Amino acid sequence: KAGVTQTPRYLIKTRGQQVTLSCSPISGHRSVSWYQQTPGQGLQFLFEYFSETQRNKGNFPGRFSGRQFSNSRSEMNVSTLELGDSALYLCASSLGSGQGAPPLHFGNGTRLTVT
């Protein structure tokens, strides 16, 4: 079974630009969540989508947005990039429902560098 795929793997952008990151979840997983990882703040939750609806949102500015398509694939967009947005962006998929706490399956992330 293929794992979570994130594209691109690396990205370099300039301040003020916008960027779109893509995530393909594991087949059958309906929940996709996004995390930002930086050396200073660690792993922080951005938002989660389930069946094309944003179900949860973390404490990030409105410049960070996302969406999920009918095939569960998800995209994350960051507008008006700032230097502080440089980070590893991780996508995770899970069954998203059912008994207990279905574990998350993470991709290897997109490394975004803002110059």
Place this chain on the structure above:
Amino acid sequence: LAKTTQPISMDSYEGQEVNITCSHNNIATNDYITWYQQFPSQGPRFIIQGYKTKVTNEVASLFIPADRKSSTLSLPRVSLSDTAVYYCLVDSGYSTLTFGKGTMLLVSP
């Protein structure tokens, strides 16, 4: 959200058993305890999850006492490739995990 506390770092040698303890005093009735492993420049990888008592899989064991205010991840006979950051999380099942700083495990020859 329940906060977790775990050691910042641990050192071990190949072949030894490593136990990493995590405290989660404010865990709620419906919360599970989940552990993830992360290597540099990779996403976290699910290791094990439990609700109470003991859970064992092919890579680790998880011990949870009756009061569930702490848990211990046990890695039997570690190897160099087990050098990584280990995160203990309290998971309510909503995919909105709160990661702490984790424990940096360094395994030496």
